[in-house]
Amino acid sequence: xxxDTMNSATIPRAAVPTRVLLGCGAVAGPMFVLLIxxxxxxRDGFDAARHPLSMLALGEHGWIQTVNFLVSGALVLASAAGxxxxxxxxxxxxxxxxxxxxxxxASLVWAGVFPTDPADGFPAGTPAGAGEVSWHGMLHxxxxxxxxxxxxxxxxxxxxxxxxxxxRGWTIYSVAAVAVYLVLGLAAFPAGEFRLMLAGGAxxxxxxxxxxxKFLIESGDRA
Numbered sequence: 001x002x003x004d005t006m007n008s009a010t011i012p013r014a015a016v017p018t019r020v021l022l023g024c025g026a027v028a029g030p031m032f033v034l035l036i037x038x039x040x041x042x043r044d045g046f047d048a049a050r051h052p053l054s055m056l057a058l059g060e061h062g063w064i065q066t067v068n069f070l071v072s073g074a075l076v077l078a079s080a081a082g083x084x085x086x087x088x089x090x091x092x093x094x095x096x097x098x099x100x101x102x103x104x105x106a107s108l109v110w111a112g113v114f115p116t117d118p119a120d121g122f123p124a125g126t127p128a129g130a131g132e133v134s135w136h137g138m139l140h141x142x143x144x145x146x147x148x149x150x151x152x153x154x155x156x157x158x159x160x161x162x163x164x165x166x167x168r169g170w171t172i173y174s175v176a177a178v179a180v181y182l183v184l185g186l187a188a189f190p191a192g193e194f195r196l197m198l199a200g201g202a203x204x205x206x207x208x209x210x211x212x213x214k215f216l217i218e219s220g221d222r223a
Contacts, residue, residue: 018082019219020078025082026209027075028079029207029209033202036068045121057112059124073106077109097157111147180200
């Protein structure tokens with residue numbers, strides 16, 4: 001075995017810096033929301049009041065939302081790894097909090113891999129009303145459930161951590177993010193207004209981004 005081969009075998013690869021991983025989380029939520037808003041305003045035939053955001057992944061330009069799901073999910077998964085690094089072992093949030101955020105990221109990736117079905121006139125040429133649900137449509141429907149439950153639970157796990165630390169503002173913010181998400185999400189169906197669901201989702205997705213920013217700043221202070 002040559003010296004070069006021995007050196008390459010014994011020298012470990014450099015790990016991704018923790019600040020980069022947390023920076024991924026800081027970008028994920030705002031990017032996800034802004035790309036959805038931009039598409040909702042520009043896609044022909046898409047009505048944000050009637051069509052769930054997942055339907056943006058359909059049609060000629062649907063690849064944009066598919067990439068949005070996949071990239072945002074990958075960024076969230078990276079942030080979960082970063083959070084696990086900065087949270088001390090045995091402290092609230094390190095195990096369950098990061099695991100739940102991992103599920104949130106995996107759910108975004110899942111939504112990108114398994115697209116929803118056309119319905120209610122979108123994309124153009126689709127008959128009005130609900131269409132037939134395909135196998136990938138059924139799998140897609142698991143994504144928003146997993147995403148919502150996991151991220152709501154993560155908010156509450158970190159709210160408990162912040163309460164123990166005496167950080168009242170962060171405790172209130174974490175609980176409020178869940179409340180806004182649930183209230184607007186539940187109101188969307190009887191109101192027939194999916195923009196409420198999008199607004200609720202934005203509240204909790206950006207919470208995850210702000211959480212990453214918080215620990216990113218604090219990790220810099222300790223450096």
